[in-house]
Amino acid sequence: MDYEVSRKVWESQVPVQFTLQSGGTLGDPLPYYTMLPRFTYLALALPKALTSFNRREDGETIHVEKVWLEANGKPLKMYIPIGVINDQANLLETDSILEISVKTSTAPPKFQMVDRDMMEAMFMQNIKEADYLKTKAEVTQSMMKDELPQLWRSVVNNNFDEFWGINRKLMETNNEFSHVPLRIYYKDEPFKQALLTIKHTDGSLRTIGESIAEILRLSPPTSSESSTPTSESSSSSSDATPSGERRLISHGIDIPSHTPLIFAAKNLSYPDNFVHIVISV
Structure with a gap:
C-alpha cells in the first residue's frame, strides 16, 4: 500500500453546483456551490444544500424527503460515491462542474431517496462484503465493536488519519486477498x-x-x-x-x-x- 497515493486519492474533490427547481412564487434561490470529497455521498451533502435554499425570502421550507436529484437529465443513484457520479457525468469535460438539479416534483420510479442512516447501513454492508471477498470476513469478524463504525464517522468528518487507523487492518492482511472488490x-x-x-x-x-x-x-x-x-x-x-x-x-x-x-x-x-x-x- 502506498500511503501517499492513498492520501492524494482521499483529498481529491469535485466542484458541485446544486440548483433548486421548485417553482416557488418568488422564483428559485441562487445555486449552492461547494467542493465535495470524491469519497462522500449525496446523503451527506444534500442537507447542507437544502439549508442554503431554505434561507429564501418566501419562507417555504424544502424537506429532504420531498426532493429528488437529477444530473444530465437522469435521476441520480444516491448510494454511489460522488466521485463515481462525477466520472459518469463529465467523461469528456474533466474540468467542468458537476451540476445537480434538486427537484420538488414527483420523483420518477427509478429514483431512490437515501438518507444519512440508510447510507450508513449501505456503507457498512459494502465494507463487510468487500472484506468477505478479500478474506472471507476474517478481518471484520475480528474487529472490536467500535472499529467498524469509526470508518463511517471518518467519512462523515473527512478524517483521513482516523480512517486509515482502522482501514489499514482491511488492507494489510497476513494473506493475499482471495478476490478483489x-x-x-x-x-x-x-x-x-x-x-x-x-x-x-x-x-x-x-x-x-x-x-x-x-x-x-x-x-x-x-x-x-x-x-x-x-x-x-x-x-x-x-x-x-x-x-x-x-x-x-x-x-x-x-x-x-x-x-x-x-x-x-x-x-x-x-x-x-x-x-x-x-x-x-
Whole structure:
C-alpha cells in the first residue's frame, strides 16, 4: 500500500453546483456551490444544500424527503460515491462542474431517496462484503465493536488519519486477498462485478484491463437499467463487450489497463473498500 497515493486519492474533490427547481412564487434561490470529497455521498451533502435554499425570502421550507436529484437529465443513484457520479457525468469535460438539479416534483420510479442512516447501513454492508471477498470476513469478524463504525464517522468528518487507523487492518492482511472488490460502471447500466482473483493460474498478476474484460464477458451490457444497489446484471455466457477504445476512469483519472488489480485494490479503493471504475468508450 502506498500511503501517499492513498492520501492524494482521499483529498481529491469535485466542484458541485446544486440548483433548486421548485417553482416557488418568488422564483428559485441562487445555486449552492461547494467542493465535495470524491469519497462522500449525496446523503451527506444534500442537507447542507437544502439549508442554503431554505434561507429564501418566501419562507417555504424544502424537506429532504420531498426532493429528488437529477444530473444530465437522469435521476441520480444516491448510494454511489460522488466521485463515481462525477466520472459518469463529465467523461469528456474533466474540468467542468458537476451540476445537480434538486427537484420538488414527483420523483420518477427509478429514483431512490437515501438518507444519512440508510447510507450508513449501505456503507457498512459494502465494507463487510468487500472484506468477505478479500478474506472471507476474517478481518471484520475480528474487529472490536467500535472499529467498524469509526470508518463511517471518518467519512462523515473527512478524517483521513482516523480512517486509515482502522482501514489499514482491511488492507494489510497476513494473506493475499482471495478476490478483489471491483465494481464497474458502463453507461446507464447497473454496476457490475464478479469474483476476481489477484493472480492468474500461472501466477502472473491480473490487470485492471483483463479484469474488466472478464466482467463484461460474464455480464455483457444490456438495455435494462435499475436504481437499486442490489440489482446487478446476472452472469451470462455471452462474449459480447463494448467495442472501441475504452477509457478506464477512477477518481477522475485514466487508469492504464495494465495496472495490476492488486495495486488498485490497495491504493485506489474508495472508503467502502471497493474499486469503482467508470468505462468510457
